[in-house]
Each structure stands twice: as C-alpha cells, then as structure tokens.
Amino acid sequence: MLFCPPRYRLHVNELTITRPDDWHVHLRDGSALEQTCADMARYFNRVIVMPNLTPPVVSVADAAAYRDRIVAAMSGLPRQFEPLMTLYLTDRTDAAEIQLAAASEFVHAVKLYPAGATTNSDAGVAELDALFPVLAAMEEVDLPLLIHGEVTDHEIDIFDREKVFIDRHLAPIAERFPGLRIVLEHITTRDAVQFVREADSHVAATITAHHLMFNRNDMLVGGIRPHYYCLPILKRNVHQNELMEAATSGSPKFFLGTDSAPHATGRKEADCGCAGIYTGHAAIEFYAEVFEQLGALDKLEGFASHFGADFYRLPRNSDSITLRRESWTVPQQLPLGEDYLTPLAAGESIAWRVAN
Ligand SMILES: NC(=O)N[C@@H](CC(=O)O)C(=O)O
Numbered sequence: 001m002l003f004c005p006p007r008y009r010l011h012v013n014e015l016t017i018t019r020p021d022d023w024h025v026h027l028r029d030g031s032a033l034e035q036t037c038a039d040m041a042r043y044f045n046r047v048i049v050m051p052n053l054t055p056p057v058v059s060v061a062d063a064a065a066y067r068d069r070i071v072a073a074m075s076g077l078p079r080q081f082e083p084l085m086t087l088y089l090t091d092r093t094d095a096a097e098i099q100l101a102a103a104s105e106f107v108h109a110v111k112l113y114p115a116g117a118t119t120n121s122d123a124g125v126a127e128l129d130a131l132f133p134v135l136a137a138m139e140e141v142d143l144p145l146l147i148h149g150e151v152t153d154h155e156i157d158i159f160d161r162e163k164v165f166i167d168r169h170l171a172p173i174a175e176r177f178p179g180l181r182i183v184l185e186h187i188t189t190r191d192a193v194q195f196v197r198e199a200d201s202h203v204a205a206t207i208t209a210h211h212l213m214f215n216r217n218d219m220l221v222g223g224i225r226p227h228y229y230c231l232p233i234l235k236r237n238v239h240q241n242e243l244m245e246a247a248t249s250g251s252p253k254f255f256l257g258t259d260s261a262p263h264a265t266g267r268k269e270a271d272c273g274c275a276g277i278y279t280g281h282a283a284i285e286f287y288a289e290v291f292e293q294l295g296a297l298d299k300l301e302g303f304a305s306h307f308g309a310d311f312y313r314l315p316r317n318s319d320s321i322t323l324r325r326e327s328w329t330v331p332q333q334l335p336l337g338e339d340y341l342t343p344l345a346a347g348e349s350i351a352w353r354v355a356n
Pocket residue numbers: 026052118119120148229230231232259261262275276277
C-alpha cells in the first residue's frame with residue numbers, strides 16, 4: 001500500500017496521545033448525521049464542519065440551525081464532540097456577515113469553494129477578485145479562510161488544478177492579505193507542500209489519511225475503483241511521498257483533516273460517480289497505520305492533536321486517547337440515513353483500534 005520504506009520501526013503495541021481533533025469533515029444533514037456524528041464522537045473532541053449542504057450554510061443563522069441539528073443527533077451518544085461551524089463563501093457574502101460570524105461563539109472559519117470545483121459547490125465563488133472586501137473583513141476580524149484549492153477551468157487538466165490554483169489565486173491572496181489566516185485544505189501535491197512550507201505562519205494545510213495512503217495507481221491500475229475517487233483527485237506517488245514527508249515532519253503547518261465525505265454506495269458505483277471518501281469510521285486508525293509504516297508514530301500526536309488547535313488559537317485538548325494494536329475488520333457497509341455507504345477499506349483489516 002505504501003511506497004516509502006520505513007525509516008525505522010517502533011514496535012509499540014499501545015500509543016497514548018492527546019485527544020485529537022478533525023479540522024475538516026463533512027457530516028451532511030438529516031438522518032445521515034446519525035452515522036457521521038457517531039463516528040466523529042468516538043474520540044475527536046472538536047471537528048470543523050464543512051458547510052457544503054444543499055442549500056449551503058451561508059449565514060450565521062444557518063450555521064446556528066445546522067449546529068443545533070448536529071447537537072441533537074449526538075444526544076444519545078456516550079460522548080459528544082464540539083462542532084466548530086464554518087460559513088460557505090458565495091458571491092453574495094458581505095462584510096457584515098463576517099463580523100457577525102466573528103462575534104459568534106461557534107463560527108470558526110469561512111470556506112471558499114471555487115464554483116463547480118467539488119461536491120455541492122455550485123453556489124461557490126465565480127469571481128475571486130470581487131470578494132476582496134470580504135477577505136479584508138476576515139483579515140480584520142481574524143477569521144480563518146479555508147480553501148478548496150482547485151481551479152475549474154475546462155482546459156486545465158484535473159491533475160494540475162491544485163497547482164494552477166496556488167499560482168493564480170492562492171499566492172496573490174496570501175500576498176495581498178498577509179494577516180489573513182489561510183488553510184489550504186486536503187493538499188495533494190508537492191507544489192502545495194512547498195507553498196505552505198515557504199509561506200509564513202498564517203498559512204497552513206490539512207492532509208487527509210487517504211492522500212497519505214494512496215496514489216492514482218491505487219485508483220486506476222487493474223480496474224477503476226470508485227471508492228478511491230475524491231477531489232482533489234489522488235496524484236502520482238511522488239506527490240504522495242511529499243505529503244508523507246510533510247505530515248511526519250513535525251512542522252506545525254500540517255495537521256489532520258480527514259475530509260471524510262460520505263456518499264451512498266449507489267451514487268459512487270455509478271456512471272458518473274460522486275467525489276468523496278468515507279474515513280470517519282477509522283480516521284485516527286488510518287493515520288496511525290501510515291505514521292507507523294513511515295516509522296514516525298512519535299510524530300502522530302503533534303499532527304493529530306496539537307498543531308490544528310494551535311493554528312485555530314484554541315486550547316489543546318487536556319485529555320488523551322489510547323490506540324492499541326488490535327486487528328479488526330472494517331464492515332462492508334455502514335448506514336447513511338435510509339441508504340448505506342461503503343467505508344474506506346471495507347472488508348479489510350486495520351491494525352490499530354482506539355481503546356474505549
Ligand atoms: N473531497 C471530496 O471529494 N468531496 C467532498 C467535497 C470536498 O471536500 O471537496 C464532499 O463533500 O463530498
């Protein structure tokens with residue numbers, strides 16, 4: 001599965017780390033919340049909730065109502081996480097809404113989707129320049145901007161869309177708004193790693209487990225695997241290696257964001273399958289497997305539990321979780337409301353398990 005030989009192997013059977021947070025997740029809505037919230041609540045303390053519902057979460061009032069639905073969905077669970085809400089930036093977002101968001105206790109960031117870039121992004125931004133007054137307001141009130149960093153131009157190859165976004169849009173935005181905190185979400189390329197590394201401390205990135213575990217060969221060689229299809233799309237192994245290096249480097253600029261994104265199995269195994277991979281059922285376990293194979297289990301805690309909180313200027317969690325080496329088999333399917341989804345690694349065994 002992984003390309004890099006391990007630097008060294010730590011043979012531990014138990015690992016206790018500060019309780020982690022997930023800085024990028026799709027919980028969806030309605031009856032889907034039962035599964036997505038239960039999975040997140042198992043051990044995450046805080047999760048950054050993506051706003052790409054239909055219709056999207058565009059106002060503080062929308063975010064408050066969505067938050068209530070999430071909290072209600074967690075009421076019967078043995079433990080709960082804190083949903084950190086985000087607003088979906090549109091061509092109609094104004095500075096007044098940004099000020100309301102900053103004044104609220106529960107909106108922690110604003111998400112930029114270029115129009116048409118990914119699942120449920122039709123309402124996204126068409127003209128970035130027109131949004132500069134809004135970005136200025138965010139810089140002013142210190143509200144982070146989260147970015148799905150891909151251009152959508154028809155003539156730009158899908159494998160180049162992240163790099164072109166960085167060159168055309170991200171670099172100019174970071175330069176024009178030096179005080180704006182920016183998270184480049186779910187990075188997939190060497191170019192993104194380099195950009196984030198070289199930027200100042202206002203710029204960070206989330207890295208998913210699946211972009212660490214797989215490259216485009218895993219999706220395309222020997223047959224096409226729709227459950228590995230997500231956006232940004234899996235890249236070449238050289239990019240995967242760069243992500244592994246960044247995630248295990250100990251740099252506080254790179255932290256955990258699962259981008260766990262459920263779709264009903266029938267909508268992925270289709271003529272025109274949806275983008276999104278579900279990892280919420282085994283998120284920290286997947287990361288632990290990758291970090292272990294890279295001989296970097298000692299770097300997991302910073303990546304999963306410290307750096308994101310530091311970037312969002314929230315306290316690090318004060319309690320911990322314990323991962324045990326205990327093999328278990330991922331179910332073939334999980335409920336998604338009245339439908340079902342196919343989780344990543346369905347039917348396969350996973351080496352780590354979080355102790356209750
Ligand atoms: N990552 C994905 O492939 N899909 C996400 C949207 C996103 O994060 O871009 C989704 O909402 O399904």
